[in-house]
Amino acid sequence: MSLAVDGYKSSALLTQIDEHLKTLSEAERQEQVKKVKGVFQFNVKNNAGQVATWTFDLKSGNGAMHKGTVAGLKPDITIDIKDDDFVALAEGKANGQKLFMSGKIKVKGAIMMATKLDSVLNAAKEKSGFKAKL
Secondary structure, eight states: OOOOOTTOTHHHHHHHHHHHHHHSOHHHHHHHHHHHOEEEEEEEEOTTSOEEEEEEEESSTTOEEEESOOTTOOOSEEEEEEHHHHHHHHTTSSOHHHHHHTTSEEEEEOTTHHHHHHHHHHHHHHHHOOOOOO
């Protein structure tokens, strides 16, 4: 199933994370799940004011990225961010802490879970050139 959503630049970034996850061996994926133990929900607002949601499950199975919410899968952390800010963050042009402090990233739930996501994104960056840092 495609993770792409028309009108969202960040859907390509989330697809890259998913593709990176799929390149890992089953043992490596289970290691990521064991390390993170969390479900992330990204609510991304585009320039038209519409919101698209992606769910990143690093709590069960081998880890998976889903478009939308997943029935029965409650997020440990919900991250609300504008599409352009997410892209700037991924490209290394924005700092996650500054975006958070200025209110451009809103986080609900286990805020420290964002630091665990950082290790997953760094691994993706090393293998695919993905640059996101929270």
